[in-house]
Amino acid sequence: MPKFIDFMDSSPLVTVYIPCRNYGRFLQKCVDSVFEQLYTNWELIIVDEASDDDSAEIARDVCRRYPDKTTFIQNKKATGLQRLANTVLGISKGKYMVRLDADDWLDECALLLMVAKLEATPHIGMVYGNYFYTDPEGKIIGIERRHKLGNEDTVGHLPPHGACTMFRTRALKAVGGYSEDVNAQDGWELWYKLYKRIGAANLDIPVFYYRQHGSSLSHDSKRLLVARTRIFDRISEALEGDYKPKNIAVIPVRESYPGFEGVPYREYEGMSLLERAILTAAQSDKIDRIIVSSQSQKVLDYAQELAETGRVPEHLRVLRDEDECSGRNIPIRDLMINAGSYYAEVEGVFPDVMAFLSMHAVHRRVEHIDKALNVLRITESDTVVSVQEEREPMFTHGENGLALFNPGRFQDLTYDRERLYRFNGSIIATWWEVLKEHHLFGEKISFIEMSTEDSYQIKNASMLINNSNQ
Known part of the structure; x- marks a missing residue:
């Protein structure tokens, strides 16, 4: 793992958190991609979700070597993505926050580009980029070019990917964090909770590598549709006023x-x-x-x-x-x-x-x-x-x-x-x-x-x- 140099001490701290459940075979590459960032003013929080492989061992080794940059949380019982995110939100020191899934990894420019965009446009509270699709071995098989929300997608049916979207930590705290009764589709929840409160910007460049493999949670389409339904229920409840449409x-x-x-x-x-x-x-x-x-x-x-x-x-x-x-x-x-x-x-x-x-x-x-x-x-x-x-x-x-x-x-x-x-x-x-x-x-x-x-x-x-x- 390369030595990092804090050449941007005065720039905003970024909290990167990695949830991991039995992805030990991918975790080291994921962690390495954080340490290889050109932007170095970050903290890393690794959360193990009751894994029964070597995920916890890998995470502990990283934290032993870099105690000033890393934090390890081990959950003896899996808590779910939303509750896990709220735990990280409560201890995060960063002005900005970004999730990186344990089976994916960042491009070395990812944090630099996203922080620069947010710092240059203070009225924007969320930034996301494109990404590479890779096969299980990490070979690139395609590039996803996201729609520009508010421009190419005015309805908001293609919100940012939950992973590798950077947002202002304070903005998420202001809306109460994540809904813990929804255990998927955090990108959808982020978007619909925040899009009218803060703007979103798109970087038309790939910022991370999205690994496709059989055990990927994103392949469980039925679970994602159920989660999406619950998200809309929660948001609708917040809209209820004295007039009820007929x-x-x-x-x-x-x-x-x-x-x-x-x-x-x-x-x-x-x-x-x-x-x-x-x-x-x-x-x-x-x-x-x-x-x-x-x-x-x-x-x-x-x-x-x-x-x-x-x-x-x-x-x-x-x-x-x-x-x-x-x-x-x-x-x-x-x-x-x-x-x-x-x-x-x-x-x-x-x-x-x-x-x-x-x-x-x-x-x-x-x-x-x-x-x-x-x-x-x-x-x-x-x-x-x-x-x-x-x-x-x-x-x-x-x-x-x-x-x-x-x-x-x-x-x-x-x-x-x-x-x-x-x-x-x-x-x-x-x-x-x-x-x-x-x-x-x-x-x-x-x-x-x-x-x-x-x-x-x-x-x-x-x-x-x-x-x-x-």
């Missing part, structure tokens, strides 16, 4: 499709499709009224029967004009306006938000509905749609035939600038004024991502049969 859910119901008759009465896991859709919507305390909309009186009679027998809560029912629905499909915007207008006739006021909920999305949960409504408010978007990320290679027409749109997929990499999403048909939440004055989506569209399993929809009778045989 959120109306509309469930459009078509009785039959070619080859698929009696759709709303069909059962999935012991419950009819319509009953399941109503009950899921009713579980949300953010939904004020539910409207079942159909051109079939028989469907509405069935919905009424469900309510009268106590199988679902009371709700509104509106019969759509058959002439209006003469085509195979009625435009979603039209049926949402129809339902919202009916609500206004009944209640005397128009809704604030309309949420389209597909009856066919049998794995949609109340968390998805709540998240869509939370994101609509937090991001100040016109509309929020539910999507599923398209992870397969996709092509578009080019001058020489088909052009590969997302070549990173053949390296098992998902570059931000190559991400593709498709509407999964489950949820559309939009402001009433957007529906009335614009088209369905408006101009600023945000999204919630749902997993492949949660995006599942019953589109034909065979899907019901296959489910019953499982």
Whole structure:
């Protein structure tokens, strides 16, 4: 390990912390990258999360050799990333703070560039850069060029990576640190807690090496989506004031499709499709009224029967004009306006938000509905749609035939600038004024991502049969 020279004693102290759980095989390279920084006024805190490999031994050896620069914390029981970060926040001496994961490592210019940016722009409180993707052995396999938040991404759906984003320590303390009931996606929490309080800057240069390997926590997509949902819940709670927007859910119901008759009465896991859709919507305390909309009186009679027998809560029912629905499909915007207008006739006021909920999305949960409504408010978007990320290679027409749109997929990499999403048909939440004055989506569209399993929809009778045989 090279000897470090404190040639910048008068410049701000930076706290670098490394959480480590069974990453001993990577830890030495990670630590070395801190000692090799051109910017040397830093302190290093290594936190071992109950590892059963040699992680603690490596960390102790570093601290024995450099006691003035390093601190070692050993947790006998894993505490989780957010609680660990709060522990570091409480003992940090640095004006700035940055997390470095134990399986990654810094470019030698990383701290120098990030500190210089923050010092030169005092109104900015957070800085992040691009990064190299590497294979398990450390060979570079790609470069991620992050979007410039507030410029290329005004909605904020691509917040800085939780690791190797430098921020002002005081700013995070001012917002209460990290939420300890969320154990992932700290980059998302940092961004949504701080982006309106402090600005963010992007360095268009790679500042760290992001190792891709089978045990990487970032590969657990379902866990990350759950954590992201909880983050939006917490932020939404902080927005609650004396006025509560009137959120109306509309469930459009078509009785039959070619080859698929009696759709709303069909059962999935012991419950009819319509009953399941109503009950899921009713579980949300953010939904004020539910409207079942159909051109079939028989469907509405069935919905009424469900309510009268106590199988679902009371709700509104509106019969759509058959002439209006003469085509195979009625435009979603039209049926949402129809339902919202009916609500206004009944209640005397128009809704604030309309949420389209597909009856066919049998794995949609109340968390998805709540998240869509939370994101609509937090991001100040016109509309929020539910999507599923398209992870397969996709092509578009080019001058020489088909052009590969997302070549990173053949390296098992998902570059931000190559991400593709498709509407999964489950949820559309939009402001009433957007529906009335614009088209369905408006101009600023945000999204919630749902997993492949949660995006599942019953589109034909065979899907019901296959489910019953499982």
